[in-house]
Amino acid sequence: MVEEKKMSTTHLLKRADFIFKSDNDWKDVLKKSLSRKANELINELISSELKGRGGAGFPTGLKWKITSEIDSDEKYVICNADEGEPGTFKDREILSRVPFKVLTAIAVCGHVTKAKKGFIYLRGEYFFLKEGLEKAILEFETFCKTIGFDFSISIFMGSGAYICGEETALFESMEGKRGEPRNKPPFPSSCGYLNKPTVINNVETLAHTYTIFKYGAKRFYDLGVQFSRGTKLFSVSGDTPKPGIYELELGMSLADFVEEFGDDDTKAVQVGGASGFLVPRKRFAETTIGFQGKLVGISLPTGGSMMLFNSSRSMFNVLDNYLNFFAEESCGQCTPCRVGCQQLLRGIKAVKRGEKNAGYLDKLLKLAETMTYTAKCGLGQSVANSFSSIVENFREEMIY
């Protein structure tokens, strides 16, 4: 760990422009990739060190490799476009501006894993994207036919449930059931949609594979820092003079980020949405945006959601809003999360109203920690991220 920490250097904030570069060369990228062997493509991804941009940061090359090695006559590739994490809005922009990158990547994954069918699980809130995407898919499939590549892609619409972004809940939803996460293992790579081997990737992850197949792994690997290679889209919102979507190299320090996007009065940044971490001003300098080591003060950019709060904001209100979100979006399947979210919400309100003393916050912190270990899926397990980081850093705002 010490070794790793020493090696991972921070760098200055650097903008990049890969993702939104035009996708009008997709036919070439597709043909070139389809002419390469599965192994070559997997090795390209592995040496790029691309990690999933949907939250968990799992190495993408390895994910494709596992599914490619399983013998099954039915496999699926799914693009996760459920984008429900508060403060995240970049996948929508990718799908509307460079849809062919995503379609190409899905098809190349099909080639690598021998899947014949791809899906885009699109959140219901983004219904307005459906028509344009369908047109793109039609053009894409027609081209696949002309080059003799047998692959089809369909859109599956969500219906307003944040939890369906969790991969196994997403499969349940596609299977016509309640979006309740499954136990893992088994993992999607071997047992996903309809219990068949399934590669599921975030929209942005897929868009990055396009860059890698187009330019080669090195171009991607050379960006970012150790353990956090390449670029990432950041959705910037809150108290900032320039809210929007920005592609940045991974590995910048939060201090540099705030220097660029803050309003000179930033008191805290929530990294990774409601399920991410709140970083107070005094820790901006030591916090790096990347995948490695939450424990050494380095944060994880879940979907790339960056919310800035200035000194006019009450952190109690922020936490209250997040807890309401979790309480509403919990699927209710397991007790630690169903009851835990409600208790945390009630608890902080009781402290605020003075019905409970400040020491009660410590009980709530314990409860949140217990949820991390006992909840069934990532939703319940991550409630403590924002809960603990807000309560510990802004305790006085919780009480007075």
Place this chain on the structure above:
Amino acid sequence: MEPIKDLIKRLADRYGRERSSLLPILQGVVEQEKYLSEYSMTEIARELNLPAADVFGTATFYSFLENEKMGRYIIRLCKTITCSMKGENQILLTIQDLLKIKVGETTPDGNFSLLQTNCLGFCHKAPAMLINKEVYNELTPEKVREILTSYINSNGGGKENVNNTSS
């Protein structure tokens, strides 16, 4: 409007009768009816040869699959953090004042229902809301009044998208 039974049959012909066709079929019924009545759900169960309890179970899970009769236009105002920081409450008051309904209610003429929802993915253009499937963002009290007035004036007779800034 197509009779529900015919609609369900047509949707099942289009999407198939497997369990995995259930969500698209439920969505198709909601698109026309704005909600799922017990009758619709029972009909779907019959058409797909599923236990009615399974159809009810799935249908009640998703927030966009309403189980109560809704107005022709369903307003879903985002109440998550960024929208709440950027004046969502002012927008809510404006809508309530204009339509004379509270959250969860429908106007007596059956035209509008008002609901709250979680992050719509337009936080950089907060506050944001959906009216049926259209997104409206960077809302101000004036702007929301304008939008609703144009819905009221169009009176269902055609154009639904006014001032749509969904990008």
